[in-house]
Amino acid sequence: xxxxxxxxxxxxxxxxxxxxxxxxxxxxxxxxxxxxxxxxxxxxxxxxxxxxxxxxxxxxxxxxxxxxxxxxxxxxxxxxxxxxxxxxxxxxxxxxxxxxxxxxxxxxxxxxxxxxxxxxxxxxxxxxxxxxxxxxxxxxxxxxxxxxxxxxxxxxxxxxxxxxxxxxxxxxxxxxxxxxxxxxxxxxxxxxxxxxxxxxxxxxxxxxxxxxxxxxxxxxxxxxxxxxxxxxxxxxxxxxxxxxxxxxxxxxxxxxxxxxxxxxxxxxxxxxxxxxxxxxxxxxxxxxxxxxxxxxxxxxxxxxxxxxxxxxxxxxxxxxxxxxxxxxxxxxxxxxxxxxxx
Numbered sequence: 001x002x003x004x005x006x007x008x009x010x011x012x013x014x015x016x017x018x019x020x021x022x023x024x025x026x027x028x029x030x031x032x033x034x035x036x037x038x039x040x041x042x043x044x045x046x047x048x049x050x051x052x053x054x055x056x057x058x059x060x061x062x063x064x065x066x067x068x069x070x071x072x073x074x075x076x077x078x079x080x081x082x083x084x085x086x087x088x089x090x091x092x093x094x095x096x097x098x099x100x101x102x103x104x105x106x107x108x109x110x111x112x113x114x115x116x117x118x119x120x121x122x123x124x125x126x127x128x129x130x131x132x133x134x135x136x137x138x139x140x141x142x143x144x145x146x147x148x149x150x151x152x153x154x155x156x157x158x159x160x161x162x163x164x165x166x167x168x169x170x171x172x173x174x175x176x177x178x179x180x181x182x183x184x185x186x187x188x189x190x191x192x193x194x195x196x197x198x199x200x201x202x203x204x205x206x207x208x209x210x211x212x213x214x215x216x217x218x219x220x221x222x223x224x225x226x227x228x229x230x231x232x233x234x235x236x237x238x239x240x241x242x243x244x245x246x247x248x249x250x251x252x253x254x255x256x257x258x259x260x261x262x263x264x265x266x267x268x269x270x271x272x273x274x275x276x277x278x279x280x281x282x283x284x285x286x287x288x289x290x291x292x293x294x295x296x297x298x299x300x301x302x303x304x305x306x307x308x309x310x311x312x313x314x315x316x317x318x319x320x321x322x323x324x325x326x327x328x329x330x331x332x333x334x335x336x337x338x339x340x341x342x
Contacts, residue, residue: 002014002194002222002224003015003018004194004311004324005193005194005222005224005310005311005312006309006310006311007309007310017047017048027047027048028044028045036081036084037081037082038081039096040081040085040088040094040096041073041081041094041096042057042060042066042069042073042094042095042096044095044096045057045095045096049095052240052241053117053240053241053244054117054244054248055244055245055248055249055257056095056248056252058248058254058257059245059248059249059251059252059254059257060095060252060254062254062256062257063249063252063253063254063255063257064253065092065093065252065253066252066254068091068092069092069093069094072091072092078090078091078092079091079094084103085097085100085101085102085103086102086103093143098110098139099111101139109135110135110136110139111132111136112124112129112132112133112136112153112156113129113132113133117244117247117248118160118243118244118246118247118248119239119240119243119244121164124157124160125157133153136149136153137149137150137153140152152250152253155250156247156250156251159246159247159250159258159264160243160246160247160250162264163242163243163246163247163264163267164243166238166243166264166267166268166271167235167238167239167243167267169271170234170235170238170239170267170270170271170274171202171235171239173231173274173275173278174202174231174232174235174274174278175202175208176278177231177278177281177282178200178212178213179212180282182281182282182285183229183231183232183281184229184281184295184297185229185297185301186297187199187200187201187213187214188214189297189301189302190227190228190301190302191227191301191302191303191304191307191310191312191313192310192312192313192315192316193221193222193224193312194222194310194311194312194324195215195219195220195222195312195315195323195324195325196311196312196315196316196319196322196323196324197214197215197219197312197323198214199213199214199215199219199220199221199222200213200214200221201221201222201223201224201228201232201236202221202223202232202235202236203215203219203220203221204220204221204223205218205220219323219325223236223240224236225237225240227301227307230277231274231277231278231281234270234273234274234277235270235274237270238266238267238270238271238274241262241266242262242263242264242266242267242270243267245257245258245261245262245263245266246258246263246264246267249261249263311324315327
């Protein structure tokens with residue numbers, strides 16, 4: 001949705017990874033140096049797998065495994081990259097060793113139950129996930145005791161569960177402001193979102209249905225961090241950045257990432273900020289009501305040089321009464337008529 005909604009220059013970084021490079025041999029086996037020994041190095045993953053909402057490289061690099069790799073990677077006795085991945089006997093794991101174990105190119109095969117980069121809620125102890133979790137822990141068994149991998153998986157589960165509690169509390173504060181009509185500005189007062197409608201930015205997929213959220217059943221908000229209230233932006237950053245720091249940090253042995261470096265401590269700060277914003281908004285609304293002030297949000301929320309370049313205003317201008325769902329009747333990957341878990 002972000003790539004659709006914004007001008008091309010805004011999402012150049014997204015596009016180069018998600019369209020130009022994704023699922024091509026030459027992404028890892030460089031086009032001018034098609035050498036497996038190069039593709040086996042962790043740095044090959046660094047180009048795409050880093051940044052605020054998918055902090056893989058940083059979590060690995062400053063975690064225990066990454067430090068072992070950086071210190072020893074130029075010593076062929078410790079890291080012999082001429083060997084096939086199935087024959088590797090590295091002194092520590094590379095990205096490829098764990099995620100492409102034995103040379104298997106389906107990276108998803110060695111993942112555990114963390115959809116949407118750790119942001120989605122799921123019962124990770126459900127029997128349906130047993131095979132995935134056993135496979136995940138078995139990778140650790142190559143170097144550690146069988147108990148080690150399972151204990152770390154449990155630690156990650158607990159950390160993500162605690163993060164989910166914080167996010168649900170953060171979200172509820174924002175949702176109550178919307179339902180009580182004191183979110184400033186309300187969705188109706190904003191520039192149309194990517195669909196050409198005024199849906200609440202935190203109305204995702206089939207969740208949060210009802211007129212108060214805008215849109216019809218199954219239509220999705222944009223989950224954006226721009227041109228929305230500060231409360232909504234903080235909600236986005238809490239789950240989109242800090243909760244993923246926790247997940248990625250715990251998965252890669254980067255305890256600092258999961259805690260001090262804007263992981264759990266970051267979620268603490270953003271929860272406090274959202275509560276404080278909500279308290280001020282409610283007090284201000286009460287004062288305005290008492291003295292008879294009827295606030296009209298400024299026009300800069302609806303229009304502006306940059307805002308007018310977005311997809312939402314384009315749809316409204318050129319296809320009045322239509323939405324992106326009307327213009328793409330069979331949207332395929334745009335389908336939001338089912339909850340993400342389905």
